[in-house]
Amino acid sequence: MFARAVRAGHCRYLGEFAPRYHALEARYAMSREELFAESADTPAYTGATVVLHNRLLGNMSDADLAALVPYLERVELKVGEVLAKGRDLLTHVYFPEGCVISIVAHMADGTSVEVGTIGDEGMAGLPAYFDGDASEGETLVQIPGSAMRMRVSHLLQETGASPSLRRLLNRFALAYMTQLAQNGACNRLHSIEQRCARWLLMTHDRMGQPKVMPLKQQFLAFMLGVRRAGVSVAAGALQDAGFIRYRRGSIRVLDRPGLQRASCECYEIIHGTFERMLARVPE
Amino acid sequence: MFARAVRAGHCRYLGEFAPRYHALEARYAMSREELFAESADTPAYTGATVVLHNRLLGNMSDADLAALVPYLERVELKVGEVLAKGRDLLTHVYFPEGCVISIVAHMADGTSVEVGTIGDEGMAGLPAYFDGDASEGETLVQIPGSAMRMRVSHLLQETGASPSLRRLLNRFALAYMTQLAQNGACNRLHSIEQRCARWLLMTHDRMGQPKVMPLKQQFLAFMLGVRRAGVSVAAGALQDAGFIRYRRGSIRVLDRPGLQRASCECYEIIHGTFERMLARVPE
DNA sequence: ATGTCACAGTACGCTAACGTACTGTACTCC
DNA sequence: GGAGTACAGTACGTTAGCGTACTGTGACAT
Numbered sequence: 336m337f338a339r340a341v342r343a344g345h346c347r348y349l350g351e352f353a354p355r356y357h358a359l360e361a362r363y364a365m366s367r368e369e370l371f372a373e374s375a376d377t378p379a380y381t382g383a384t385v386v387l388h389n390r391l392l393g394n395m396s397d398a399d400l401a402a403l404v405p406y407l408e409r410v411e412l413k414v415g416e417v418l419a420k421g422r423d424l425l426t427h428v429y430f431p432e433g434c435v436i437s438i439v440a441h442m443a444d445g446t447s448v449e450v451g452t453i454g455d456e457g458m459a460g461l462p463a464y465f466d467g468d469a470s471e472g473e474t475l476v477q478i479p480g481s482a483m484r485m486r487v488s489h490l491l492q493e494t495g496a497s498p499s500l501r502r503l504l505n506r507f508a509l510a511y512m513t514q515l516a517q518n519g520a521c522n523r524l525h526s527i528e529q530r531c532a533r534w535l536l537m538t539h540d541r542m543g544q545p546k547v548m549p550l551k552q553q554f555l556a557f558m559l560g561v562r563r564a565g566v567s568v569a570a571g572a573l574q575d576a577g578f579i580r581y582r583r584g585s586i587r588v589l590d591r592p593g594l595q596r597a598s599c600e601c602y603e604i605i606h607g608t609f610e611r612m613l614a615r616v617p618e
Numbered sequence: 619m620f621a622r623a624v625r626a627g628h629c630r631y632l633g634e635f636a637p638r639y640h641a642l643e644a645r646y647a648m649s650r651e652e653l654f655a656e657s658a659d660t661p662a663y664t665g666a667t668v669v670l671h672n673r674l675l676g677n678m679s680d681a682d683l684a685a686l687v688p689y690l691e692r693v694e695l696k697v698g699e700v701l702a703k704g705r706d707l708l709t710h711v712y713f714p715e716g717c718v719i720s721i722v723a724h725m726a727d728g729t730s731v732e733v734g735t736i737g738d739e740g741m742a743g744l745p746a747y748f749d750g751d752a753s754e755g756e757t758l759v760q761i762p763g764s765a766m767r768m769r770v771s772h773l774l775q776e777t778g779a780s781p782s783l784r785r786l787l788n789r790f791a792l793a794y795m796t797q798l799a800q801n802g803a804c805n806r807l808h809s810i811e812q813r814c815a816r817w818l819l820m821t822h823d824r825m826g827q828p829k830v831m832p833l834k835q836q837f838l839a840f841m842l843g844v845r846r847a848g849v850s851v852a853a854g855a856l857q858d859a860g861f862i863r864y865r866r867g868s869i870r871v872l873d874r875p876g877l878q879r880a881s882c883e884c885y886e887i888i889h890g891t892f893e894r895m896l897a898r899v900p901e
Numbered sequence: 902a903t904g905t906c907a908c909a910g911t912a913c914g915c916t917a918a919c920g921t922a923c924t925g926t927a928c929t930c931c
Numbered sequence: 932g933g934a935g936t937a938c939a940g941t942a943c944g945t946t947a948g949c950g951t952a953c954t955g956t957g958a959c960a961t
Binding site (some may be wrong): 451461462471513517527599604 | 723725730734745748781787789795796852873887891
């Protein structure tokens with residue numbers, strides 16, 4: 336059952352996971368579906384083996400991963416949990432592996448809108464990594480799930496020593512910047528329905544596994560920076576078209592190609608950028 | 619006439635400027651106004667002395683600046699000049715000192731909107747610095763003027779060797795990310811008039827010196843992602859209020875506090891972030 | 902089994918901004 | 932000095948999305 340379909344760099348098996356454990360064994364490369372199928376039976380953290388579901392961690396060189404592993408701990412993040420607000424600096428950076436984290440901008444008049452999304456493709460805590468308190472938004476958990484986290488000080492210590500680790504994180508930061516930029520342009524130029532479809536696709540991607548998304552219209556409206564009634568109409572149209580199934584607080588994605596057609600080109604631009612920036616570099 | 623008002627870190631005098639010249643002499647710290655007053659009389663690049671008008675360069679440690687100086691060359695950028703497009707990588711990074719550079723997103727339907735602005739506070743070419751081809755937008759010269767530039771390969775060589783230089787550029791990148799994020803939120807939540815006022819303030823800041831801005835309404839509409847007629851109304855209101863003076867292709871800012879009142883809080887958030895991120899760190 | 906309530910659907914008048922197009926006028930170039 | 936043109940102002944019907952509010956209903960608790 337192991338190691339049949341290889342999706343290079345997405346996930347990997349590690350050897351024993353314990354504080355300060357530095358040896359590393361890459362046992363299997365397998366598809367994300369297989370990993371989740373297995374991890375449903377056996378807990379990911381058995382004390383003997385840990386499965387990493389985060390692409391940044393999965394794409395690291397063995398040496399870089401070995402350096403970080405001792406500092407990583409798995410945490411469960413609850414929906415709505417606020418990791419940072421205003422100019423707070425995170426004490427930890429988070430590598431989501433199932434949860435999805437949003438960066439939301441709040442305005443003086445009480446309105447708000449999501450400016451960025453981080454899931455299993457990345458890391459939350461870029462401001463801390465870049466040594467500044469520049470994050471003006473709120474960092475909150477949009478979809479609950481687990482994440483690996485480590486202290487910022489440990490990350491900085493390791494990135495200071497490893498150019499390849501810096502390169503990986505810089506390339507992620509660059510992809511994230513493209514997301515911020517394209518998202519901003521999209522906010523200006525595209526309709527609610529297009530943006531709604533894009534948002535669902537992007538969040539679905541970042542959850543890393545096919546599952547129902549626990550989402551109320553009110554929350555979606557908050558993320559898109561529109562009225563709930565606007566979401567009702569837009570999501571209703573997507574449902575009528577058969578792309579999603581909406582049921583009181585949960586959305587199931589039924590037809591991704593359909594959603595892509597309903598969304599604007601921004602989805603493909605952002606998606607493509609992450610693919611290029613995070614592709615595993617040969618060691 | 620020299621060295622009376624000190625605005626730490628904004629600009630500085632350097633010793634002799636020539637390729638491969640490594641010695642460095644910081645002679646004067648002076649206000650931006652004094653610098654410009656002087657440089658109007660004597661050309662900035664006399665062969666003996668060069669005045670740096672860029673804040674990133676101005677805020678560098680002596681050692682970092684000394685390392686970069688040999689590679690810097692001054693260029694004049696013309697309005698509309700396109701430095702990069704799509705996934706082109708810049709061969710050089712640019713440190714504007716009077717010109718203002720815009721990053722513009724273009725959509726399939728022909729619409730477009732500015733996502734970021736870079737002037738004398740920063741550097742154009744972050745994608746190259748971060749080792750990726752993720753810039754999907756167009757990098758173009760919005761306000762003509764001069765810039766210092768250097769080859770990306772030389773920059774990477776020096777940043778690889780200097781943690782303090784990396785820190786400076788990372789903090790700038792972070793401030794720029796905040797700009798992208800806030801800009802995106804602003805695009806969703808604020809009116810044309812507010813965004814127009816903010817755009818004028820931000821561009822005015824980044825020109826580094828008080829001068830008339832060569833801007834047609836058509837161009838401003840292009841930047842804001844709105845119709846020209848919309849700009850006509852919004853800018854007309856700002857002119858009626860006495861904040862700006864508009865004259866066929868040029869805008870003069872008359873009342874910055876007034877413009878700030880007409881703009882949204884986004885201006886202050888972005889401005890404050892840059893101030894904090896780019897403040898000169900004690901050596 | 903029933904009641905409650907949270908969530909989704911819908912309606913309606915309003916406004917900002919759009920697309921388009923025409924007009925007026927200040928420069929520029931003969 | 933006059934013609935031509937590029938730029939700004941204005942108008943008008945259209946539309947997307949807003950604010951608000953009421954209705955319907957599925958899920959859950961008592």
